[in-house]
Amino acid sequence: MHQSFAAAFAATLALSTPLAAQEVTLRFQHFVSPASANPTYFMQPWVDAVEAQSDGRIKVELYPFMQLGGSATSQYDLIRDGAIDGGWVIPSYEPGRFPEAEALELPFMTPKSGEEASDAAWHYTEAHLMDDFADIHLIAAHMHGPGIIHKKGAAPQTIEDMAGVKLRGPSRPATDLLTAMGALPVGMPVPSFTEALSRGVVDGGVITWEMAPSLKLDELTDSHTDVAGDDALYNLYFLWAMNKDVYDAMPDDLQAVIDANSGLMASRWAGKAHDIGDAEGRIVMEDAGNEIAVLSPEETDRIKALGEDVRATWIADMDAKGFDGAALVQDATDAMTAARGTATE
Structure with a gap:
């Protein structure tokens, strides 16, 4: 333990x-x-x-x-x-x-x-x-920890580099963000990801560093891209x-x-x-010689703006279902704020 x-x-x-x-x-x-x-x-x-x-x-x-x-x-x-x-x-x-x-x-x-x-x-x-x-x-x-963009070919530098890229997505919020970025999300559970990559059904996907070795992403993809800052692109x-x-x-x-x-x-x-x-999974990707990239703060801010649109749409959808979407987002945000800085060594 x-x-x-x-x-x-x-x-x-x-x-x-x-x-x-x-x-x-x-x-x-x-x-x-x-x-x-x-x-x-x-x-x-x-x-x-x-x-x-x-x-x-x-x-x-x-x-x-x-x-x-x-x-x-x-x-x-x-x-x-x-x-x-x-x-x-x-x-x-x-x-x-x-x-x-x-x-x-x-x-x-x-x-x-x-x-x-x-x-x-x-x-x-x-x-x-x-x-x-x-x-x-x-x-x-x-x-889990931060979701990372893993793909065949070079790491994206801008949102425009995501246009038309077929990426595995794990959840509705994640696929909505990928769509807003111009990618073509393909929803699938994690067990299907390796075969989808091997067969060319997708060009990559978003998932954690830790899952990358067991999914053979060191072999099946070439680049691994995170966003700048302390906030995760997405989570599950x-x-x-x-x-x-x-x-x-x-x-x-x-x-x-x-x-x-x-x-x-x-x-x-x-x-x-x-x-x-x-931490272990990232080392495996580095040792394979794959490209490890972080988007610029400016490009990350552009994606965050798209994320705000996804959030607003989600709130409106929840309101239509009889929930208080804004209150749920605020409660989730407050819980995350309270937890920041509490990680153990």
Whole structure:
């Protein structure tokens, strides 16, 4: 486990009960490589913590690459319906289903620290989304580090360089921004990205540094471009959750083990995992000899202006659906502001 969370791990060891026979086996599923950052630095350490603190009475089996069936876009329902006991969910893979969550994903909303963005995401979730997720048991709500433009060919220098470039996009806010920049966004979950690049379906895409090695972006793309400043071009919102009935059926002391590894601490932990992976992933791209670029502050400001248009359109759309779009944006912004500067070493 990363050092910054060692204290939390030690503090909850007191919850362990005397050694007893295993009582609960949980099957958790995700859709990425087990070598990528979140499984390496959050999911597996989370499993280890839960198993240790329960003295082995909870066993968690972790399945990558959707090995238990279904698709990345169906993860929420697989958990809700009990097809799996728990797993990793990207709500934006189902556009329009959880509209309030999109406020966290608006352009330039988050800092470039996954840990800080995840702190804010958990507080925003508590304020606005717990009713939306009432049919599952929520363990953590987190975000990743900065989204980067990875593409074949030279890095873009201006917005005009993005014209007609086919880029994978992960969410409605991200694809709306890419459209505003003149790119041709192609919405797809992360498991489809490598094949789409290989087949020429897309010229590149937006995703994190940490996911780049497992997706072979060092081989399949030539350049990797970030925006200037401290704000991320875009971000994505994730859930780590389990089936509600399975959780409710657990003995109180085992529920307490899950609870001790849930909430703000777990959300920050998951976000920190992405920060660690981002540093590692960037090095892999550099070592491959690929171009590492940062847009100028002036060009970044031009993109931010387009992002403001995306934000205004989103607010109007939310107002039409009966929400207070501006209030949601303000609450998300305030949560992010409060979390800035809180990242651990």
